[in-house]
Amino acid sequence: MSFYRRQQRRCQNAQGAQKMVGGMFQIGREMSKGFNSSIRQQLPRQTLHPPWSSINSVRTMAVLQWCSNPRDFSLPNSSWGSDMRRLYEHFNSQCEIETEAGEKKWGPWRRLPSYNRSLKYATGGGILSKVIQSKARLFTRSIKEKGAAFEYVMFVNKVEQKCVCVFQAGHLLEGPPGHVHGGAIATIIDTVLGTHATYLSGPVMTVNLSINYRRPIPLGSTVLLTSSLDKKEGRKTFVSCQVTDTEGSKLHTEATGLFVSVTVENLLRG
Numbered sequence: 726m727s728f729y730r731r732q733q734r735r736c737q738n739a740q741g742a743q744k745m746v747g748g749m750f751q752i753g754r755e756m757s758k759g760f761n762s763s764i765r766q767q768l769p770r771q772t773l774h775p776p777w778s779s780i781n782s783v784r785t786m787a788v789l790q791w792c793s794n795p796r797d798f799s800l801p802n803s804s805w806g807s808d809m810r811r812l813y814e815h816f817n818s819q820c821e822i823e824t825e826a827g828e829k830k831w832g833p834w835r836r837l838p839s840y841n842r843s844l845k846y847a848t849g850g851g852i853l854s855k856v857i858q859s860k861a862r863l864f865t866r867s868i869k870e871k872g873a874a875f876e877y878v879m880f881v882n883k884v885e886q887k888c889v890c891v892f893q894a895g896h897l898l899e900g901p902p903g904h905v906h907g908g909a910i911a912t913i914i915d916t917v918l919g920t921h922a923t924y925l926s927g928p929v930m931t932v933n934l935s936i937n938y939r940r941p942i943p944l945g946s947t948v949l950l951t952s953s954l955d956k957k958e959g960r961k962t963f964v965s966c967q968v969t970d971t972e973g974s975k976l977h978t979e980a981t982g983l984f985v986s987v988t989v990e991n992l993l994r995g
């Protein structure tokens with residue numbers, strides 16, 4: 726077998742693991758710039774460092790670097806409309822600011838990268854079957870066609886304990902004619918509140934989501950989701966969110982969510 730074929734085969738075997746780990750690390754890094762490193766503390770070693778049996782040599786690690794190119798779905802693409810771009814620029818420009826002396830420093834906001842893989846382990850008492858494992862995708866990032874479904878980018882503000890999401894609803898999310906499906910709205914709300922709660926508290930799961938739909942969201946439009954921390958009580962993180970037009974003046978939807986901190990045992994137990 727040629728060197729190139731060997732590298733390609735190794736790459737295929739390792740790509741899934743690498744994407745998952747890359748995603749976890751990068752999201753984890755962004756999140757742990759926040760309040761704590763509880764994600765790292767709570768996940769078992771093999772989740773942060775999965776079984777590397779087939780990828781345990783320095784040489785293979787070099788191959789992993791070579792073939793690692795996970796797509797960050799939260800970066801602008803050609804499907805983004807002007808509202809989506811404008812709001813992205815607005816928050817992104819506050820991630821890094823320039824002092825009067827001309828030095829760059831962190832601003833109040835952080836953009837959260839977003840990948841289509843998360844964890845290899847899930848319910849059912851063990852490791853997922855290889856087929857499921859290789860095919861599993863984060864629901865909101867499962868459609869490759871740009872602009873067809875969920876286009877979104879999230880930013881978190883550590884000081885204000887807020888999270889915002891700029892969301893452009895694609896044509897595959899239709900519910901009532903010309904408008905976004907209520908389940909798709911619930912999905913993006915769960916994603917934003919869940920990500921915010923994870924940022925604040927480490928790994929969590931949704932135990933309650935309560936949604937009031939006030940005004941329909943036109944298909945193809947861009948809306949702003951703003952999530953705030955209401956309170957934390959032991960393992961419980963209470964967050965709430967408003968979905969408005971891009972000016973923040975028209976309220977489309979409002980929701981509250983309760984998230985409970987989980988350990989990896991919770992995930993494995995099923």
Ligand SMILES: CCCCCCCCCCCCCCCC(=O)SCCNC(=O)CCNC(=O)[C@H](O)C(C)(C)COP(=O)(O)OP(=O)(O)OC[C@H]1O[C@@H](n2cnc3c(N)ncnc32)[C@H](O)[C@@H]1OP(=O)(O)O
Pocket residue numbers: 752764843915916917919920923928929930931932933959960961983985987991
């Ligand atoms: C992981 C790393 C991430 C890395 C970065 C990833 C980035 C990618 C981001 C994607 C973001 C997507 C985010 C989607 C998030 C989902 O969609 S999660 C999927 C839907 N949720 C589920 O399937 C959860 C199902 N529920 C469960 O498995 C169990 O309820 C749980 C969560 C394990 C908790 O069970 P438990 O440990 O036995 O806890 P339990 O004692 O029952 O409850 C704890 C407390 O909560 C209260 N409680 C529980 N349920 C309720 C309820 N429904 N109402 C009110 N109170 C309740 C209890 O009364 C109790 O209160 P206290 O007595 O302590 O005061």
